[in-house]
Amino acid sequence: MLEFAVITGVKAFMVLNVLLLTCAWTTYLERRFLARMQSRIGPNTAGYRGLLTPIADLIKLLFKEDFIPAAAHKPLYLLAPLMAFIPAMLPLAVIPFGSTINLFGREINLVVSDFNLGLLFILAMTSLGIYGIIMAGWSPNSKFSLLGGLRSSAQMISYEIGLGMSLIGVIMLAGTLNLVELVEQQSSILDWYIVKQPVGFVLYLICAFAETNRSPFDLPEAESELVGGYHTEYSSMRFGLFFVGEYANMVTVSAVATTVFLGGWQGPFLPPVLWFVIKCFAFLFFYIWVRGSLPRFRYDQLMKFGWFVLIPIALANILITALFVLL
Amino acid sequence: MQTKTMTINMGPQHPATHGVLRVILEIDGETVVRCQPEVGYLHTGIEKTAESKLYYKALPMTDRMDYLAPMSNNLGYCLGVEKFLGVEIPEKAQWVRVLLAEVTRINSHLVWLGTHALDIGALSMVLYAFREREDVLSIYEAVSGQRMMSTYFRIGGLAEDLPENFDHLVRTLLKNISVRLQEYENILTNNRIWRNRTIGVGKLSAEDAIDAGVTGPLLRASGVNYDLRKARPYSSYEKFDFVVPTSNRCDCFGRYEVRMEEMRQSLRIIQQALDGIPPGRFRARAPGIVLPTKEETLYSMEALIYHFKLTTEGFSPPVGEVYQTIESPKGELGFYFVSDGTPKPYRMRVRPPSFVNIAALPKLVVGGLLADVIACIGSIDIVLGEVDR
Numbered sequence: 001m002l003e004f005a006v007i008t009g010v011k012a013f014m015v016l017n018v019l020l021l022t023c024a025w026t027t028y029l030e031r032r033f034l035a036r037m038q039s040r041i042g043p044n045t046a047g048y049r050g051l052l053t054p055i056a057d058l059i060k061l062l063f064k065e066d067f068i069p070a071a072a073h074k075p076l077y078l079l080a081p082l083m084a085f086i087p088a089m090l091p092l093a094v095i096p097f098g099s100t101i102n103l104f105g106r107e108i109n110l111v112v113s114d115f116n117l118g119l120l121f122i123l124a125m126t127s128l129g130i131y132g133i134i135m136a137g138w139s140p141n142s143k144f145s146l147l148g149g150l151r152s153s154a155q156m157i158s159y160e161i162g163l164g165m166s167l168i169g170v171i172m173l174a175g176t177l178n179l180v181e182l183v184e185q186q187s188s189i190l191d192w193y194i195v196k197q198p199v200g201f202v203l204y205l206i207c208a209f210a211e212t213n214r215s216p217f218d219l220p221e222a223e224s225e226l227v228g229g230y231h232t233e234y235s236s237m238r239f240g241l242f243f244v245g246e247y248a249n250m251v252t253v254s255a256v257a258t259t260v261f262l263g264g265w266q267g268p269f270l271p272p273v274l275w276f277v278i279k280c281f282a283f284l285f286f287y288i289w290v291r292g293s294l295p296r297f298r299y300d301q302l303m304k305f306g307w308f309v310l311i312p313i314a315l316a317n318i319l320i321t322a323l324f325v326l327l
Numbered sequence: 328m329q330t331k332t333m334t335i336n337m338g339p340q341h342p343a344t345h346g347v348l349r350v351i352l353e354i355d356g357e358t359v360v361r362c363q364p365e366v367g368y369l370h371t372g373i374e375k376t377a378e379s380k381l382y383y384k385a386l387p388m389t390d391r392m393d394y395l396a397p398m399s400n401n402l403g404y405c406l407g408v409e410k411f412l413g414v415e416i417p418e419k420a421q422w423v424r425v426l427l428a429e430v431t432r433i434n435s436h437l438v439w440l441g442t443h444a445l446d447i448g449a450l451s452m453v454l455y456a457f458r459e460r461e462d463v464l465s466i467y468e469a470v471s472g473q474r475m476m477s478t479y480f481r482i483g484g485l486a487e488d489l490p491e492n493f494d495h496l497v498r499t500l501l502k503n504i505s506v507r508l509q510e511y512e513n514i515l516t517n518n519r520i521w522r523n524r525t526i527g528v529g530k531l532s533a534e535d536a537i538d539a540g541v542t543g544p545l546l547r548a549s550g551v552n553y554d555l556r557k558a559r560p561y562s563s564y565e566k567f568d569f570v571v572p573t574s575n576r577c578d579c580f581g582r583y584e585v586r587m588e589e590m591r592q593s594l595r596i597i598q599q600a601l602d603g604i605p606p607g608r609f610r611a612r613a614p615g616i617v618l619p620t621k622e623e624t625l626y627s628m629e630a631l632i633y634h635f636k637l638t639t640e641g642f643s644p645p646v647g648e649v650y651q652t653i654e655s656p657k658g659e660l661g662f663y664f665v666s667d668g669t670p671k672p673y674r675m676r677v678r679p680p681s682f683v684n685i686a687a688l689p690k691l692v693v694g695g696l697l698a699d700v701i702a703c704i705g706s707i708d709i710v711l712g713e714v715d716r
Contacts, residue, residue: 034450034451037451038450038451038454038455039454039455039458040454143333143335144335147335147357147697215448215450216448216520218448219698291450292450292451293449293451293514294448294449294518294520295444295447295448295449295515295518295520295521295524296447296448296449296520296524297448297520297523297524298523298524298696298698298699299357299696299697299698300357300696301523301524
């Protein structure tokens with residue numbers, strides 16, 4: 001029992017730290033890639049080729065004044081960044097990074113927690129993130145924040161349905177919610193669920209963009225309309241937490257997509273962990289690419305698109321998959 | 328259930344109001360019920376200051392009005408004063424003025440395109456547009472030594488003769504922009520999101536447009552073919568072959584189409600002007616109004632006297648008033664002078680296109696959504712320096 005606790009603790013610690021570092025350096029990658037796409041250079045001053053930029057950013061954020069608006073509802077105002085940040089971290093607990101390895105004579109599973117309702121757990125945790133945003137929108141007593149928070153919660157609730165439905169097809173084919181088993185099923189490229197569920201994958205992709213508030217669905221923080229959206233009134237590291245939360249969400253969504261649709265850590269020649277990382281970063285790169293290319297949706301168009309296009313397609317996809325499973 | 332509208336104060340510090348425009352919005356949910364633009368945060372008193380300056384000394388201030396189209400402002404001012412004095416401008420100067428005014432139109436439209444697309448969320452466009460603007464600015468730099476506040480046109484002609492690399496620079500611009508315009512169209516014109524965001528947004532019927540007095544691309548996108556370059560040609564625009572693009576869409580997308588096509592037409596005019604710059608003087612020979620060249624002052628006593636008299640006393644137009652309009656990138660730019668026979672204007676008044684066009688904003692946005700306000704402000708294309716002067 002003690003051994004299990006220690007091993008899980010060590011794994012959780014590692015995953016958390018790796019995730020935080022990934023988030024930090026994803027901001028760097030994004031800025032560099034985006035700069036390339038826009039024929040700029042991007043951050044290149046701190047460290048070798050600007051590699052220390054995230055650290056400089058962190059230090060800057062930490063030393064900023066932690067400002068609390070006078071009219072704010074203080075407890076909620078203080079709680080909101082945490083509520084946005086923590087649920088974004090948790091889903092990584094059930095995602096397998098690789099097969100088992102042998103360490104000090106013990107078989108160690110490269111997943112923090114291998115439990116049967118993994119996928120459900122992920123969906124539950126991503127839903128929790130909305131609370132942080134609603135609180136952040138409402139508590140500072142600012143109109144711009146409020147509008148941003150409202151938009152954001154409406155958007156996330158609508159697209160969560162699509163997100164869940166896009167995964168149902170896979171669940172029906174796989175017959176399991178356990179992510180470790182899901183990856184083991186996809187041993188060859190033809191068994192990847194992107195091949196068996198292409199529609200589901202595209203749906204997942206679109207909903208994932210909306211779920212993480214990324215361009216072209218970044219209305220909640222549409223800086224040209226709402227200044228900063230729900231985090232307008234936040235400063236210092238509280239703002240930083242929202243920021244990290246957003247990137248953690250991106251990483252999580254990429255990791256889920258990799259696990260569910262792209263065969264997780266499976267792949268030839270290279271070690272499994274590396275395959276997992278490569279697939280994840282391909283996803284993240286796609287995020288950045290889209291951000292560099294597309295304009296932004298309008299609020300009503302976004303909602304229409306979600307309810308009248310995505311959800312019907314998702315339902316049809318489930319129906320067809322169900323027929324296949326039956327026959 | 329009882330509902331209440333909410334008043335939102337957009338600006339004067341807001342990322343999408345293109346400067347210090349303040350818009351007071353009353354919104355019902357996300358729908359705009361009432362909209363009131365408020366101007367005056369960038370008031371610089373250019374008109375008043377001009378009353379205490381010699382005519383040629385007020386010229387550099389005009390750059391600061393519409394700082395994205397300095398040459399157009401110079402042109403309007405110079406033409407106004409020249410009309411007053413009845414100076415005949417050499418053909419070469421006229422052609423160069425046309426050429427640079429069209430370069431300026433491209434400059435202004437590029438910045439419009441970049442910022443408008445940025446407001447709608449196409450993040451990269453602004454950097455692409457500014458990259459191309461660099462070609463324009465290097466032309467400014469070559470002719471005047473300044474990249475933004477060029478003041479290259481002078482009363483009676485140009486400040487200097489054209490530099491040697493002028494031809495090369497303009498040809499580079501022609502080559503680059505025509506290719507890049509196509510690239511921009513590839514990014515935006517058929518993009519579904521872009522079309523959704525602009526088509527049917529910010530409707531302004533031709534009637535409303537004329538009633539509000541709007542001019543420029545805003546008017547032409549409502550289907551009214553009115554362009555001062557054709558309607559009241561100045562600076563020998565009548566000698567150039569170009570089309571005035573119009574659109575019957577009356578919405579933001581129509582304005583986008585019109586401006587994109589205008590840039591193409593500007594390229595045509597630039598090409599024609601560049602190929603046919605006539606030889607001759609770059610400044611009129613009008614002693615007492617136009618400065619003599621440096622060489623003349625070295626050899627001719629009269630030239631030296633005129634030089635001294637002009638720089639110290641200036642010149643006095645006859646008693647009366649004059650109004651001169653040009654088609655600036657943003658619309659009808661008018662300069663009105665009243666002279667009491669002294670070397671300083673009794674009154675100078677500018678009719679800025681941005682100021683009149685922004686007055687049409689409530690018509691565009693009421694009934695639309697909050698996000699449309701941004702698209703509309705962008706599509707009107709205002710420069711606050713010009714609105715407030």
